[in-house]
Amino acid sequence: PEQGTSLESPLIAANITTNTNDSTENNDGTQNKEQGDPGNKEDDAREKIPPDAFSMLFIAKTYSEHALPIGVFVLQILILVLISLDLLQTYDREVITFMNIPVIVPLSVTVSQCIACIVSVFSADDLVYGVLHVNKRPIDIKWEVSNIMRIVEGVMVIGVSLIFIVQSSTAIDLWLNFAAVQFVGQLDNLAFALAKMNFFRNAEWELAKRVSEYRVHDNSMQTFKRTARIIWCVMLIVMIAGLSFIFYTQYNLHFACKSITITVGESSSAFPLARYLSGTYILDTTRINGRPVYVQKQGTNGAFLAYCGSINQWTVSSYDDESRGNIDDPCYYFDLQSETTRTYDVAEIKTLRLPVRNGGVVIGWCIC
Known part of the structure; x- marks a missing residue:
């Protein structure tokens, strides 16, 4: 019995090897290795x-x-x-x-x-x-x-x-x-x-x-x-x-400008009207229309720079004597206005200009 077992084992192993290497031949002579015995562990291990x-x-x-x-x-x-x-x-x-x-x-x-x-x-x-x-x-x-x-x-x-x-x-x-x-x-x-x-x-x-x-x-x-x-x-x-x-x-406005300087040149024709708006504007904790607000640090009457959503412009507005220290609506009354923009960054403002009340042509000049 022991000798019979040893003689049959190589045949069994050979049959198993033959089955695992089964593959179908395509028309071009290549072998398709995806097909084979569903229980073939070697095919399952192939990726x-x-x-x-x-x-x-x-x-x-x-x-x-x-x-x-x-x-x-x-x-x-x-x-x-x-x-x-x-x-x-x-x-x-x-x-x-x-x-x-x-x-x-x-x-x-x-x-x-x-x-x-x-x-x-x-x-x-x-x-x-x-x-x-x-x-x-x-x-x-x-x-x-x-x-x-x-x-x-x-x-x-x-x-x-x-x-x-x-x-x-x-x-x-x-x-x-x-x-x-x-x-x-x-x-x-x-x-x-x-x-x-x-x-x-x-x-x-x-x-x-x-x-x-x-x-x-x-x-x-x-x-x-x-x-x-x-x-x-x-x-x-x-x-x-x-x-x-x-x-x-x-x-937290970490990327916003901490301050911005507005200067109205003395040679400008608007200097008598807008000279008090010159000065340094400091970043405030208040937000208007989702954008930062800048409050004038030095000046005669005080002003603030904020965004007016109804006209899509940044505006500079002065405080009233009664409301000094409070941020008012930047769309209600403003002294300077920027170009039309949707920017959240005040540094991207190109110009500030003097608006003409009651309609008419807007007089603009660059304030650096």
């Missing part, structure tokens, strides 16, 4: 690699096959770097806040910023896949390089998206810029899709087919999914926490 340009780099064999994935990666990074440099420029603003963050933003922008943070985190699949798969295989330079490229591209997309999110002062600008950055982040997927449709050469088409058929052994898919969820949650918490801190500083 598809992402259908993108980075996987094409990993599978590529010839120098010509490396050209497309490397070119796409260089193009992505170049675009993102150029956008970053442009976003960090100060241009001609007189007062520059940290990262050019607006002084205050309306509620529509605040809600859009929160939604954009969530979308940017859960669309960062390249970053998550690269982090989880780097150093997960035996020494393979191309495998490591492809995942490092995913990480670099994912970090750049998240970073540029975050800058756009915090710098936006209108909802439409936020979503237009955000969509553009997300499109740049999808260029690697787009390049693979075009290659699979034979948009480029036959070499790229064959390479895309090999990527689609390639499998890697991964016996820890459940752990992978759980770790991916943890990474997404951590990124989301960090971005929401940073955004909340910015909301808090904006609410």
